[in-house]
Amino acid sequence: MNSVSDRKHDALDTAGSEGDADASVIDLLRRFHYGEPAAAAHTTLPANAVLPALLNAYRDASAIRYQYPLYLIPPDGTTMSALARPAGEYLSDALEALAPDADDARILKDNLPWIERYLRQTLDDSDPVDALELLSTAAAAMQKQLDLDAASREKLDANLERLKDTLAEGGQFLGYGPRVSLHLMLHAIRHRHCQSREQLRQQIDKNIHGLQSLLDVEKAKSADANEPGSVKTSVGSGSRHFDAGALSGMLEHRAHGSVEMPAERRLRIERALKELQAWQDFPVLVRFVGQLQDPSFRKLPELALINSDDPCTTAAEVFARDAADFAKLFAALRVAALDIDGNYSPAIHDSWFASFDWQAFSNEEMQLVTRVVALVSADYLACDGLPSFSRLLGSRLPVHVMSWVRAYDNPAAKPGEDPFDSYRFELANFGIGHRQVVVAQTSAARHEDLLSGFLCALDSNRASLHLINRGTQTKTKKPLLDAWFVASAALESRAHPFILVNPDGGDHAAQRISFAGNPQADNDWPVEKLEYRSAAGEVTEMDLAFTFADYALLMPALHEHFRMVPTGFESTDLHPIDQYLKLDEELIDHAVPFIWAIDEQDVLVRLVVSRALVFACRDRLNYWRSLQELAGVQNFYVEEAIDRIIEEQRAAIEAEREQLLQEHEEQLESVRSEAAGEAMGQLVDVLMGADLSGMVAGGSQLATMPAAAPAQTEAPADEAAAEAEPEVEEEAEEELSFDEAWLDTAMCTTCDDCMGINKMMFAYNDDKQAIIKDVKAGPYADLVAAAEICPAKCIHPGKPLDPNEPGLDDLIARAAPFN
C-alpha cells in the first residue's frame, strides 16, 4: 500500500549564501511579486513539468484507484437503492458476498485489481458501456494474460461466471470524461422514471375501461338494448330457456323508470375518453436543449436533443409545450376519475377544468412530464444570456440548467480579459439569490455529490441550477495531471467549493444548505502532510495547505503569475502563502509569498506568487468563509452566542456555589452548638453515678467470640467450591461431540498418512491440507485407523454410518478419545 507519505523527495535545506547577493535576490523576487515588468523579465518561469507538491504523487494515474470508472446500477423500481458505485468497489463487494471464505475464489480475488485496471484503461472518457459485455471481454483478456494451467483456468472461469451472475441486466460501466455529468443526469432520470410511464399507461387504460363501462351502461338503458334480439344476445347461452319477446316487453315497461345520463355529462365523458385513447406512449424521458456542437453524442431513445442559441428561453418554451400536452391528458384522467366515482359536479369543476394548465399540476403529475435540461456555457449565462437565465430561474417552471464552469476563470470576463482583473461572478450566489431554485455546485469527480444534486432537483419540481467543474483541459495538448485530479483539486482548493441548496428544506439557511461534500470544512484551506527527504538525507514531514494558488499552478495559462526561487536560497521574508495571508499589516510589506512544488526529478522547489494571484486567493477565501457562514460553520453569531451563554452559566454556578457555602457554614455552626450541648449532658449523667463495670466487661466478651467462628466456616466453603469447579469444566468439555465424522483441516500437516489408508475417503484441498472427500468410501474402521494414525489428531470419526459393520463395538471404543 502506498500513500503520499511513502514518497520521498529531495529538498534543499542548506543555508543560502550571505551578503548582498542574497539581498538582491529577495529584492528581485519581491519586485516580481508587486508586478514590476522588468523584474518579471529577469526571473525564471516555472518549468513546464512542475506540479503542486501535494499532487506530485498522482502524476501517473494508471496505478491509482480513484472513484471512476463507475458501475451504473440499473433501475429496479425501488427508490432507495444507490444509483452508481465505483466499479472496483462494487465488484469486490460482490465477490466478497459470493465467496466470503478467504480461500474461496482465491485466484479471482487476487486478480480483481487487474480487471479494475483493464476497465479503467478501456473506458477512457467514452460513453457508458454495457457492463456484462465489458466484463466478459476483460475476463477473456485476463485469462490470456495469466496463462494458467488447465485446472486453475477452469476454476477461474467458473468463478467469473458466478461474479457475472450477480450483475443485473442493463448495468453499465462509465469512465471519467467530459460528458460524465450528462450521463449521470440521464441515469438519475431513468431511475426516477423507471416505472412511471408504465404506471401512467395502466392508469390511462383503467380509466378508459371505466369510462367505457359507463357508456356501456347507458347503451344498455337505451331503447335498442331492449329489443328482443339484443336481449337474447345479452343473456347469452342460456337464452333458449327464456322467452325473449316476453322479457323484452317487461324490460320496456321497466325502462321507463331508469334515469338517462344528462347530455352534457355524456359529452364530457366522450371527450375525455377520446383524449385518453388518443394518448400515445413515447420513450423520450428528457430533452437536452443547448448549444450542442458535439455530433458524436450517442443517439438514445430516451433522449431528445434540441439545438438552440438561447437555451434558457427555448427550454422554457419546450417545457410549456410538453406541459400543455400533458395538461390535456391529466385533465382527462381527473375528469374520468371523478365521473367514474360519480363525483363530478359541473358547478364546481367546469370552470376549474376550463383553465387547467401546468400551474395546477399536483406534485406527482409534475413528475411525469418529460424533463427538460438546458445545457449552457457559464460564459453565456454570465453575459449575453443573463436576462433569459434570470427569467427562467424566477419562473415556476421545473427546468434544469446545467453549466460547466472553469474554476480559475471569471465567467463574466470577456474573451481576452485577464480573469483576475475583475471580481469573479459567482453563479451559485446568483442562483441562491433567486431564492426558490435548487442550486448545486459540484465537482464531476464526486459522483455522489453530482447525483445528490440531480436527484434533489428532479424530486423537487423546482427550477434548478447545476454548476459543474470537470477538470478537462482542452487548451493543453498533454495535461500533466489526469482530469479527475484537476477537478478534485478545484474542490480541495476552494476554487469550486461544494454547496447544495434545497429550498424545500425550509426557510432557514441551516435547513436548506448541505455543505458536507467539502474536505476539512472547518478550515480555511485543507491541510495535508508531505513527507520528504532533506539534503542531509533524513526523512521529515511538513504540513502543507492546498490553496487556490496551488490550483492555479495547474493551469499553464496562469504560469506567468509564478517565478522560481533559486535552489538553496533562504530568506526570512519568504512565507508559505497560507501563512502570508494571516500576516499582520506591518509585516506584510516586506513579506514575499510562495508555494511548494515538485518538478519531474522529484525535487522540491519554491515558486513565488504574484500579488494579483494573492488577491485572487483572498477573494476565494472570502467567498469560502461566506459559504461557511451560510452553512453554519465558523459562524461568528453562533460563536458569540456560545461565549455569552458560557459566561452566564459560569456566573450562575458561582452564585450557587456561594450560596451553598454560606448554608454549609450556618449548618456547621448549629451542629457544633448542639453537639457541645449533648456531650456535656452525657458527661454529667456518667459522673452522677451510672454502673460502669457491667458495660465494659460485656463489651470485651462480645468482641472476641465472632472472630473465631468465621475463620472455621471459611475453610470448608473453599474446598467445596474448588471441588465443584473441575466437575463443571469436565462437563462442559464432554458436551462437545458430533455424530458426523469431521476433519479439522486447518491442523492438517500434509503427512499423507490418511491417504495411505483410504485414497477415496480423504483428499487434499487447494492448500494441500486434508478434507474428508467421501465419508462413505470406506468402512468405519478406516476412519478410526486414520484418526489413530494422524499425527495432528485432527480426524474425528463420529458415529458409524453402517450399524451392520463387523467389530463395531471395538471400533467405537477406539474412536471414543477422538470424538
Add this chain to the structure above:
Amino acid sequence: MFGLKGDWSLEVKDRYFTLEDYCGAEPRWCTGCGDHGILAAVHRVCRESQIAPEKTVAVSGIGCSSRLPHYMNTYGFHGLHGRALPVACGVKSRRPDLDVWVATGDGDCFSIGAGHWIHALRYNMDITLLVFDNGIYGLTKKQTSPTTPMNVPTNTHPSGALLPPLNPLTVTLGVTNISFVAQIVDWNAPLRHEVIKKAHEHKGTSFVRIIQRCPVYVEAIGKALQDEPARMQLLTHEKGVQVDDNVKRMFPNQAEHDPSDLAAARALAEDSTVLPLGILYHNPDAPRYDMMSSVGLEMGVDEKLAGMNKALDNFAI
C-alpha cells in the same frame, strides 16, 4: 486526500502464480514425516508472496531435510554436508535480488555446519533459515546427532547418548547481531504457517528451529511431546505471531513474551522444563551484510576503472 481511499494505489502484478507453480517433484519422504508439512508451508508462503519462481532459490546441505530443493519448482542448490549456509550467503551476496530459502537439519547445521552457522547468523544476510531438527541422523539410518535426547538408543549409542543434548536456541541467541529467532513444532499447521511467513518477511537471517517428527527412527521423541502439550509454551505478544483462538486452545501453557527483549528470550531458551514456541527474538533493524557486499554491483566497467584509478592516485608518485 482528494477523495481517495486508504488503498488508492493499485498494485497489479502482470504474472500470477498458483500453488502448483512452486511445487516440484513428488516428495519421497516417509509417510508421516514432518517434512511434508514444512514443504506445504513453504509452498503456501511463496504463493502468498507471489515472488516469481525464477527469483527464488532453495539451498540445502545433506540429509532428509536437504531433499527440499528437489520438491520446489524454483532454482535450487543441493550442496555438501554442512555447507548450505556458505552457498546461500554466496548466492545472496552476488544476487541480492533473489529470495533465498535454506533447508538444513540438526546434523547438517549444528554438527558439521556449526562453524558456518555461527558466522551466517552474525552476517545477518536476508535468508530464511529452516532447521529441520528431528534429533537424529535420519538419512543415514539412526546415528546420534547433537540434539538427540539422552534416553534415546541409536546405532552409535545403543544405551543412549552420553552427554546432554546441545541447546541450539541458547547458542543462536548468544551470537552477536542476530535478528530473528523462532521455534515451532511441525505438527501444528497454523502456527507453523504464521511463523514461517513472518520469518520470510523479515529482512535478515531468520532462524527457525522446527522440531520435526521422524516416525521411522525416533517416533518416541515426537510422541512424547504430542502427548504432553503442557511441555510446550506458546509465546504471545502483539509484536509476535498472531494466531486464532482455536490454535491458542491447543496450548494449555501460554506466556506473554516481547520479542524485542533479548534477555527474556535467553532466559526462555535456558529454561529446560519448557519448549517455547513462537518468536523468541525479533530485531528488524540489525545491519545486514548483503546490503554492504552488493554495493557497486550495478557499476559499469568504465565506472569501476575510474574508481580504481582514483584510489591508485593516492599512491602515485
